[in-house]
Amino acid sequence: xxxxxxxxxxxxxxxxxxxxxxxxxxxxxxxxxxxxxxxxxxxxxxxxxxxxxxxxxxxxxxxxxxxxxxxxxxxxxxxxxxxxxxxxxxxxxxxxxxxxxxxxxxxxxxxxxxxxxxxxxxxxxxxxxxxxxxxxxxxxxxxxxxxxxxxxxxxxxxxxxxxxxxxxxxxxxxxxxxxxxxxxxxxxxxxxxxxxxxxxxxxxxxxxxxxxxxxxxxxxxxxxxxxxxxxxxx
Amino acid sequence: xxxxxxxxxxxxxxxxxxxxxxxxxxxxxxxxxxxxxxxxxxxxxxxxxxxxxxxxxxxxxxxxxxxxxxxxxxxxxxxxxxxxxxxxxxxxxxxxxxxxxxxxxxxxxxxxxxxxxxxxxxxxxxxxxxxxxxxxxxxxxxxxxxxxxxxxxxxxxxxxxxxxxxxxxxxxxxxxxxxxxxxxxxxxxxxxxxxxxxxxxxxxxxxxxxxxxxxxxxxxxxxxxxxxxxxxxxxxxxxxxxxxxxxxxxxxxxxxxxxxxxxxxxxxxxxxxxxxxxxxxxxxxxxxxxxxxxxxxxxxxxxxxxxxxxxxxxxxxxxxxxxxxxxxxxxxxxxxxxxxxxxxxxxxx
Numbered sequence: 001x002x003x004x005x006x007x008x009x010x011x012x013x014x015x016x017x018x019x020x021x022x023x024x025x026x027x028x029x030x031x032x033x034x035x036x037x038x039x040x041x042x043x044x045x046x047x048x049x050x051x052x053x054x055x056x057x058x059x060x061x062x063x064x065x066x067x068x069x070x071x072x073x074x075x076x077x078x079x080x081x082x083x084x085x086x087x088x089x090x091x092x093x094x095x096x097x098x099x100x101x102x103x104x105x106x107x108x109x110x111x112x113x114x115x116x117x118x119x120x121x122x123x124x125x126x127x128x129x130x131x132x133x134x135x136x137x138x139x140x141x142x143x144x145x146x147x148x149x150x151x152x153x154x155x156x157x158x159x160x161x162x163x164x165x166x167x168x169x170x171x172x173x174x175x176x177x178x179x180x181x182x183x184x185x186x187x188x189x190x191x192x193x194x195x196x197x198x199x200x201x202x203x204x205x206x207x208x209x210x211x212x213x214x215x216x217x218x219x220x221x222x223x224x225x226x227x228x229x230x231x232x233x234x
Numbered sequence: 235x236x237x238x239x240x241x242x243x244x245x246x247x248x249x250x251x252x253x254x255x256x257x258x259x260x261x262x263x264x265x266x267x268x269x270x271x272x273x274x275x276x277x278x279x280x281x282x283x284x285x286x287x288x289x290x291x292x293x294x295x296x297x298x299x300x301x302x303x304x305x306x307x308x309x310x311x312x313x314x315x316x317x318x319x320x321x322x323x324x325x326x327x328x329x330x331x332x333x334x335x336x337x338x339x340x341x342x343x344x345x346x347x348x349x350x351x352x353x354x355x356x357x358x359x360x361x362x363x364x365x366x367x368x369x370x371x372x373x374x375x376x377x378x379x380x381x382x383x384x385x386x387x388x389x390x391x392x393x394x395x396x397x398x399x400x401x402x403x404x405x406x407x408x409x410x411x412x413x414x415x416x417x418x419x420x421x422x423x424x425x426x427x428x429x430x431x432x433x434x435x436x437x438x439x440x441x442x443x444x445x446x447x448x449x450x451x452x453x454x455x456x457x458x459x460x461x462x463x464x465x466x467x468x469x470x471x472x473x474x475x476x477x478x479x480x481x482x483x484x485x486x487x488x489x490x491x492x493x494x495x496x497x498x499x500x501x502x503x504x505x506x507x508x509x510x511x512x513x514x515x516x517x518x519x520x521x522x523x524x525x526x527x528x529x530x531x532x533x534x535x536x537x538x539x540x541x542x543x544x545x546x547x548x549x550x551x552x553x554x555x556x557x558x559x560x561x562x563x564x565x566x567x568x569x570x571x572x573x574x575x576x577x578x579x580x581x582x583x
Contacts, residue, residue, distance in 0.1 A: 200558055216348075
């Protein structure tokens with residue numbers, strides 16, 4: 001290939017394959033067109049040559065992209081058929097019930113991504129809370145659940161927003177999955193008025209609709225909630 | 235000549251100096267002991283003295299105590315005398331009361347007195363009332379101890395003061411030490427007492443060093459339960475229950491450290507009020523039905539009422555569950571400015 005044609009309308013001193021040193025001489029044209037001076041024909045030849053090359057490059061680029069796209073589409077197409085994951089759940093022993101809980105469940109791609117996003121958000125929030133605690137912006141107790149995000153997200157995946165939830169002191173993740181914003185949780189941890197309990201509760205005492213908080217006393221949440229359940233669910 | 239006589243005289247002076255020289259005697263430096271170490275010493279001495287004494291609670295053994303108050307005791311006395319319990323206050327308080335009834339002398343540690351609410355049935359119904367209910371047949375020589383009241387930033391469920399709650403119950407003795415001397419003397423008296431005693435310590439005071447007088451270093455140093463101490467004499471009475479703040483005044487103020495909440499030392503308080511004619515009570519708990527309320531009521535019922543020149547004033551914690559935010563928390567416990575305001579109000583200045 002020739003080294004000429006750096007670009008359209010660029011006049012360069014090149015060495016064309018036909019041996020002639022021409023100024024902007026396009027490739028390919030061995031003979032000058034009759035009637036035109038040699039320099040002019042050389043320039044025109046070079047221009048045609050560069051245009052052709054450009055066109056070739058452009059077409060090859062387009063084709064490559066198209067090929068890639070279709071390659072991707074092909075890949076996606078091959079995954080689409082197994083986009084949902086099916087899980088088997090161990091069958092429960094039943095007592096005085098005809099039907100138990102389902103034995104298989106399906107996780108769609110969209111749901112998986114949603115839960116992953118929730119877990120990542122909880123992780124980032126907890127790591128930040130850890131940092132703030134070490135910098136003494138958060139005082140008193142700070143029980144973190146980085147590493148245990150799957151517990152709160154998995155719980156939320158299995159229940160409805162209208163179900164009631166209570167938990168113990170390791171509550172930040174559950175607060176987030178129950179609907180509190182990261183901003184209101186961190187504001188509460190740092191004792192600000194914008195916190196979910198107006199700064200009066202702290203780490204273990206955050207509440208929202210259908211979420212009855214963390215509890216500072218170990219074991220208090222069981223009696224608080226499990227026992228009145230028959231009356232509450234009526 | 236003079237020089238020679240000087241030469242002669244000088245050695246004599248030096249000799250006489252030698253003859254006059256005695257041992258250089260300085261007073262020993264005051265021993266500084268933190269409240270934590272004082273309680274540790276007190277328990278250590280009682281554990282050594284009587285083999286029926288044992289300590290049980292959460293993290294008291296291998297962890298050396300949640301606040302390191304029982305540091306070194308497990309290493310010294312072993313598993314049979316220093317017992318780690320699971321997180322079950324109702325359970326281990328019940329076990330401790332049963333052990334006391336059977337003849338042992340347990341020290342039951344609550345990580346904070348907030349958790350004693352889980353076990354309050356055992357403290358009141360099983361421990362406090364038993365000696366009376368049995369007609370004097372069954373004593374319960376148990377000590378319940380632990381930090382009480384507000385700490386730093388631990389919010390509502392971990393900051394309650396239980397002085398008024400336990401002080402309300404007949405059958406219990408309730409003590410509240412302030413400095414290291416109080417802590418050591420009161421814990422020793424509590425362990426030697428044949429009644430259930432509740433020792434309300436303070437977490438913020440654990441690390442504070444105080445001067446330890448020589449008599450407090452003895453193994454038999456006891457502070458009688460039921461006697462208050464006048465920390466400072468002056469012209470006006472102020473009763474501290476938990477003086478973790480030092481107050482400087484231009485006025486002369488008598489400061490009384492109550493030491494015991496139940497049985498309350500009304501004689502000291504009345505004598506002081508009769509001398510100074512004014513009264514301000516300071517406590518960390520909530521105002522309604524609090525220790526200050528009881529003191530005021532008893533002053534009213536006793537001879538000291540006629541000596542009061544102005545109504546007694548109570549300085550207490552705010553009547554709210556302890557908030558978490560620092561600024562709210564600081565304003566929910568008595569501060570120096572509140573005490574000064576109360577004193578000025580009483581004295582009408």
